[in-house]
Amino acid sequence: MKKNYSIAIDGPSASGKSTVAKIIANKLNFIYVDTGAMYRAYTYAVLKANLDPKDEKASESLIGKIEISFDENNHITLNGVDVSKEVRSNEVADNVSYIASYKNIRLFLVESQRKIAQNKNVVMDGRDIGTYVLDHADLKIYQVATAEERANRRYKENLEKGLETSYEDCLHNVNKRDYIDSHRSFCPLHPADDSIEINTTDMTIEEVTNKILQIAKERGIY
Ligand code: CDP
Numbered sequence: 001m002k003k004n005y006s007i008a009i010d011g012p013s014a015s016g017k018s019t020v021a022k023i024i025a026n027k028l029n030f031i032y033v034d035t036g037a038m039y040r041a042y043t044y045a046v047l048k049a050n051l052d053p054k055d056e057k058a059s060e061s062l063i064g065k066i067e068i069s070f071d072e073n074n075h076i077t078l079n080g081v082d083v084s085k086e087v088r089s090n091e092v093a094d095n096v097s098y099i100a101s102y103k104n105i106r107l108f109l110v111e112s113q114r115k116i117a118q119n120k121n122v123v124m125d126g127r128d129i130g131t132y133v134l135d136h137a138d139l140k141i142y143q144v145a146t147a148e149e150r151a152n153r154r155y156k157e158n159l160e161k162g163l164e165t166s167y168e169d170c171l172h173n174v175n176k177r178d179y180i181d182s183h184r185s186f187c188p189l190h191p192a193d194d195s196i197e198i199n200t201t202d203m204t205i206e207e208v209t210n211k212i213l214q215i216a217k218e219r220g221i222y
Contacts, residue, residue, distance in 0.1 A: 005030070005121045005221045006136075007212075008129035011143035012189060013177045014150035014157075014170075016200050016208060017125040020143070023209045025123040028222050033116055035126035035133070036096075037076040038109045040087035041068045043096045045078055053095040056102050063108045070116070090165060093173055097180035100127070106186060127181055130192035139216055140195035143208070149201045150174050 007024065009017045018034055025032035043053060045066050051058040069077050075084040086092070099105055106128075113133050117124060124133065130140035145153075151171035158165045181189040191197060196215060200208050216222060 004119055005138045006117060006134045007123045007139045007141070007216065007221065008134050008137035008192075008195075009123065009125040009141045009143060009212075010127055010130050010189070010191070010195070011141075012127075012150065012181065013174050014154040015143040015145045016153065016205065017143050019205055020208050020212065021123045021125040023205070024212055024216075027209075027213065028121070028123070028216070030121040030123050031116070032074060033070075033113060033122055033124040034074075034076070035109070035113055035124060035129065037084070037087055038068050038112065039096050039100045040092050041076050041078045041083055042066070042105060042109065043092050043099045044083055044086050044089075046099060047091060047095065053098045059099055059102060060104050063104055068109065068112065088161065088163065090163065090169075093177075097177045101180060101184035101186075103186040127189040128187040130195050131190065132187045135192070138221055139212075139219055140192045141212055141215075142191040142195040142197045144197060144199050145201040147171060147174050147178065 007030070009021045011017050018036070022032050042062070045062055046053050046059050049062065051061070053059055067079050071077050071082060075082045076087055077083065110133050113124065117134060126133065130137055148171065151167060151174045154170040154174065155165065155167045158170070198208060198211060
């Protein structure tokens with residue numbers, strides 16, 4: 001039977017995971033799964049239902065009642081509707097780490113993530129892909145960069161998308177999410193023992209991508 005390959009890319013907020021993961025998936029013709037978008041879509045659903053994202057029980061009440069998936073363009077959908085723009089709002093960014101700290105919500109989304117990856121070649125990015133979701137991944141990358149550099153990248157990205165934020169807001173959000181993501185009790189953000197760390201602070205996207213592709217080649221992934 002033909003083996004399916006999986007590449008897990010984890011790391012803190014705005015460390016460049018999704019940009020790099022998309023390019024690699026494209027080059028290798030693998031499916032790209034943005035798990036952060038799924039936590040964002042759940043957060044958006046909670047806000048839309050006028051529930052308090054800081055209230056675990058209230059937030060959990062949507063489990064099994066909403067469907068979070070990706071359409072044929074790989075855009076994130078909530079109950080079949082493309083919400084790729086909505087999930088990038090500041091309100092979602094400010095609340096997503098609370099939602100992502102709730103165990104039952106994580107289990108609900110992890111089930112979908114594993115189903116999407118089943119019998120396919122995938123590049124999946126997030127916080128717990130190498131440590132939990134795909135703990136047997138063929139290659140595990142842990143991408144880091146200084147908080148200042150990450151805030152700077154997010155600030156530029158927001159400007160390009162026409163989103164109103166200041167550099168200070170971005171730095172505050174990056175630091176706040178780092179703290180919540182790495183201190184939650186279930187599946188906190190941390191590198192898998194068998195992951196390869198790449199510090200992207202002074203690297204271009206091309207350099208990071210080439211480095212990962214080179215390691216993937218050495219491992220016989222393509
Ligand atoms: O793009 P950015 O780095 O800002 O974040 P994201 O990948 O869109 O993820 C948004 C949030 O979802 C993160 O800050 C985490 O709180 C949460 N997340 C998670 O807990 N586990 C994942 N596998 C992916 C995201």
